[in-house]
Amino acid sequence: MSTFLKRIMRSNLDESEVSKLTSSFDTIGGIVILRIPEALADKRHMIGSTILDNIKSARSVYMQTSPIAGDHRTRKLELIAGDDNPVTLYKEFGCRFKVDVEQTYFSPRLSTERFRIANLTSENEVVTNMFAGVGTFSIIICKFRNVRKVYNLDINRTAHELSVFNSSLNRMEEKIECLCGDAKELVNSHTCGKSDRVLMPLPEKARYFVKDAVNSLKDRHGIIHYFLHVRADSKKSALEIGRFETEDSFG
Ligand SMILES: C[S@@+](CC[C@H](N)C(=O)[O-])C[C@H]1O[C@@H](n2cnc3c(N)ncnc32)[C@H](O)[C@@H]1O
Structure with missing residues (x-):
């Protein structure tokens, strides 16, 4: 390219x-x-x-x-x-996504990450995607793993509507429940204590939602995918800084 x-x-x-x-x-x-x-x-x-x-x-x-x-x-x-x-149909790993590149966040560059997380997910899990956008991570997870349920949370109404549309487009509407609003409120009202796995793909602000992510887990145990941006000179130091900042956020 x-x-x-x-x-x-x-x-x-x-x-x-x-x-x-x-x-x-x-x-x-x-x-x-x-x-x-x-x-x-x-x-x-x-x-x-x-x-x-x-x-x-x-x-x-x-x-x-x-x-x-x-x-x-x-x-x-x-x-x-x-x-x-600005609305188009995008395909990834055999899934189809209606995307609005102006009104919603979308990046094809995360496809490897979506596939990586799908492969880490186990059968029967309940997954909460706190910042789901148009539903890409969730749909790729459902494509590769027979999960029990996925909650898609997003504050952007257009992203929420597209995530509802994309769940049906990929025939996953029975498994994926899409909720529009602030992730903090939605975790408390809908996903508290229900999740085996929580995704936090909002690197700029994920640290403000750590408590909510933990609250979303069953008995406060499970896996959280915490995303953050780090500045570093090498991959090795990026990992070290990332680990340090993550430990700091989770306390
Ligand atoms: C970087 S995008 C991630 C989108 C999606 N996971 C993807 O990879 O295509 C972050 C998303 O978080 C949503 N968002 C930001 N603040 C939020 C909040 N407080 N509660 C719920 N969603 C929020 C934005 O609307 C946006 O769609």
Whole structure:
């Protein structure tokens, strides 16, 4: 992927411009999302059209104009080529997901992590996904493991509605219960003492929900997948910092 973007742009940009291009971009169903540096902003429509011409499955190209931010973890997008429709169908490990790349958080880059967690899950478990988004982790878990039940919690109404839709789309509506609201409140009202496993895929804020995650577990025992961002020079020191910060959050 990294050289692909630069290669296709060589017919329209000179070498110094090509060197300024970011090397990565995301393809989500029919949508391509990329960042374009300020120095190439006036060429964004040409860059978008070139991508459309070279990626058969693409029908819309969006430029990301803000970082992922806010409670809903969304980003601002500007259409630079194709149809202005941020809703698409994305496929992963044989599952299908309706995704709105503007109104909800979604990243195809987490697919390996979703598969890893699904493989760690055992038959018959009750899983609470505290920050479920459009339901990706939960659906991948149900695809690979015969779990008893999954609770999908999310505060973003659009993400919640898509997670309801995606559960039915993948015929998992009997196993997955989707609840819209703040995870703190929903754990107390619906999942307290019920879960064998809790997922906390909100690295920016997971530390504020540790007590709730523990309360969600059966007899306060079970497995919590705690996500956090760490800055480190190497994988080894990332693991050390991560362990230290996790111990600090769990007290
Ligand atoms: C990084 S996204 C994770 C999405 C999903 N797990 C995935 O991988 O596609 C974090 C999600 O947490 C939700 N969220 C943020 N604060 C929340 C809260 N207090 N209670 C419930 N959900 C929350 C956001 O709406 C967002 O969908």
